[in-house]
Amino acid sequence: xxxxxxxxxxxxxxPGIGEAGRTGEWRTHLPVxxxxxxTASKLNKPTCFLCWLYCPEAVMTRSIPPSIDLEYCKGCxxxxxxxxxxxxxxAPEEKKLx
Amino acid sequence: MxxxxxxxxxxxxxxxxxxxxAKLSRVQVVAAYPxxxxxxxxxxxxxxxxxxxxxAEYVAVESEHSAMAVCxxxxxxxxxxxxxxxxxxxxxxxxxxxxxxxxxxxxxxxxVNRAIGAPWNVLNDQQDSISQRDTGWIQIYCRNNQDILxxxxxAYRIAESVYVPVMVCYDGYILSHTEMPVDIPEQVDVDRYxxxxxxxxxxxxxxxxxxxLVTLANPRVGVDGKLCHGYMELRYxxxxxxxxxxxxxxxxxxxxxxxxxxxxxxxxxxxxxEDAEITIVAMGSLASEAIVAADILREEGIKVGVLGLRxxxxxPKQDVVQALRKSRLIVVFDKNISYGxxxxxCSEIKSALYGTYINAAIRxxxxxxxxxxxxxxxxxxxxxxxxxxxxxxxxxxxxxxxICHI
Numbered sequence: 001x002x003x004x005x006x007x008x009x010x011x012x013x014x015p016g017i018g019e020a021g022r023t024g025e026w027r028t029h030l031p032v033x034x035x036x037x038x039t040a041s042k043l044n045k046p047t048c049f050l051c052w053l054y055c056p057e058a059v060m061t062r063s064i065p066p067s068i069d070l071e072y073c074k075g076c077x078x079x080x081x082x083x084x085x086x087x088x089x090x091a092p093e094e095k096k097l098x
Numbered sequence: 099m100x101x102x103x104x105x106x107x108x109x110x111x112x113x114x115x116x117x118x119x120a121k122l123s124r125v126q127v128v129a130a131y132p133x134x135x136x137x138x139x140x141x142x143x144x145x146x147x148x149x150x151x152x153x154a155e156y157v158a159v160e161s162e163h164s165a166m167a168v169c170x171x172x173x174x175x176x177x178x179x180x181x182x183x184x185x186x187x188x189x190x191x192x193x194x195x196x197x198x199x200x201x202x203x204x205x206x207x208x209x210v211n212r213a214i215g216a217p218w219n220v221l222n223d224q225q226d227s228i229s230q231r232d233t234g235w236i237q238i239y240c241r242n243n244q245d246i247l248x249x250x251x252x253a254y255r256i257a258e259s260v261y262v263p264v265m266v267c268y269d270g271y272i273l274s275h276t277e278m279p280v281d282i283p284e285q286v287d288v289d290r291y292x293x294x295x296x297x298x299x300x301x302x303x304x305x306x307x308x309x310x311l312v313t314l315a316n317p318r319v320g321v322d323g324k325l326c327h328g329y330m331e332l333r334y335x336x337x338x339x340x341x342x343x344x345x346x347x348x349x350x351x352x353x354x355x356x357x358x359x360x361x362x363x364x365x366x367x368x369x370x371x372e373d374a375e376i377t378i379v380a381m382g383s384l385a386s387e388a389i390v391a392a393d394i395l396r397e398e399g400i401k402v403g404v405l406g407l408r409x410x411x412x413x414p415k416q417d418v419v420q421a422l423r424k425s426r427l428i429v430v431f432d433k434n435i436s437y438g439x440x441x442x443x444c445s446e447i448k449s450a451l452y453g454t455y456i457n458a459a460i461r462x463x464x465x466x467x468x469x470x471x472x473x474x475x476x477x478x479x480x481x482x483x484x485x486x487x488x489x490x491x492x493x494x495x496x497x498x499x500x501i502c503h504i
Contacts, residue, residue: 006327010200010310011309011310011327012309
């Protein structure tokens with residue numbers, strides 16, 4: 001079966017979860033959110049969300065408290081870097097051996 | 099069709115003609131980095147933007163690579179974009195030239211043809227654009243400054259109908275810095291000829307899309323369940339677009355004649371080729387010089403015609419075969435060299451004629467590299483040398499002759 005019916009003339013796709021496999025397995029460091037420090041959680045208001053804005057994998061939720069889809073979080077640490085109140089720390093990933 | 103319109107002749111150099119054409123085409127984004135001999139073109143455009151004659155964003159980038167990156171980004175969000183470069187600047191753009199064509203963005207670029215180092219040289223030959231032959235761009239070469247102005251405007255019509263970027267090439271200094279009469283069209287006529295740009299994709303925050311991400315070789319099913327092209331199918335579509343672009347080029351040329359009264363419904367132009375036994379083939383301003391050479395040879399009773407290549411990509415094989423059907427000798431002059439082989443246009447001519455009933459001898463001369471002056475007398479003498487070589491052998495030589503002092 002050919003692709004002639006595909007009307008794209010350059011590569012085009014819709015964003016979808018897991019397009020490149022379960023990328024959470026790439027992670028060496030795990031972001032851990034301290035809700036007591038997180039501005040949105042502390043104020044109970046939809047504010048800040050820089051972690052959500054900057055996450056390149058769109059795995060951070062814009063919720064109170066924010067949560068992370070660890071199936072696809074690669075552990076890049078950008079959320080921890082951009083958090084203005086240091087509410088996110090990168091903990092070494094404990095991998096199962098064997 | 100007779101066209102009644104007032105002429106509006108100005109004395110312009112090639113860079114001015116290209117800048118005015120970009121302005122008349124109502125380009126919305128210009129991203130360019132100055133390089134000799136293209137610089138006056140970018141200066142003119144920034145002047146147009148600065149004094150409000152052209153409502154466009156002029157992005158003063160830090161390199162040609164960035165210039166083409168800005169153009170691709172601007173084009174994919176729906177802006178009509180223009181850039182210009184020469185020589186090393188074009189070479190520096192190389193990666194992004196592939197990107198612009200692969201993303202099927204109808205960017206128009208003026209390439210002011212200049213030699214490439216080492217050694218340094220700012221003067222004219224066509225090695226720069228010929229080196230970008232396989233990037234998927236349409237390439238059109240101009241013979242004079244009116245051609246430059248008209249071709250830039252047509253280039254948007256062509257690019258935006260087939261979604262392939264177009265490189266408008268013209269010879270550095272010989273055209274870029276030489277003044278000649280140019281008829282400047284009215285804005286209202288250009289607007290009639292050139293409808294606003296309709297992008298093939300639109301970025302919509304409510305319907306987010308990925309463009310040109312990692313694409314595997316094989317087709318795959320997207321998240322919407324539809325089968326999408328793999329990398330190779332997308333490459334095929336680009337080739338198909340260039341194969342089919344001949345019609346768009348001829349149509350744009352014909353409609354240009356309907357509006358402006360100058361006919362471009364051809365892939366090349368010819369001079370006295372109807373009864374010619376010998377055809378000189380050249381591209382750009384060199385082909386204009388070849389007309390003078392043909393004058394000299396005709397005075398001596400030699401039936402010479404000229405084929406001035408205009409469209410180099412897509413290469414018009416069938417049209418060339420038709421035009422050369424009566425020639426017994428084809429003399430190809432190239433301002434470029436594919437080292438270890440021959441001039442690029444000579445290879446194209448040979449490829450077009452292979453397997454046809456035309457069995458003309460072909461002689462190739464490399465001329466005018468790095469701004470070496472090419473006199474009509476030299477073209478005429480080379481043609482006579484090619485004629486006398488037929489007495490010795492009809493076999494096409496492996497390598498071209500060079501008109502130089504070695």
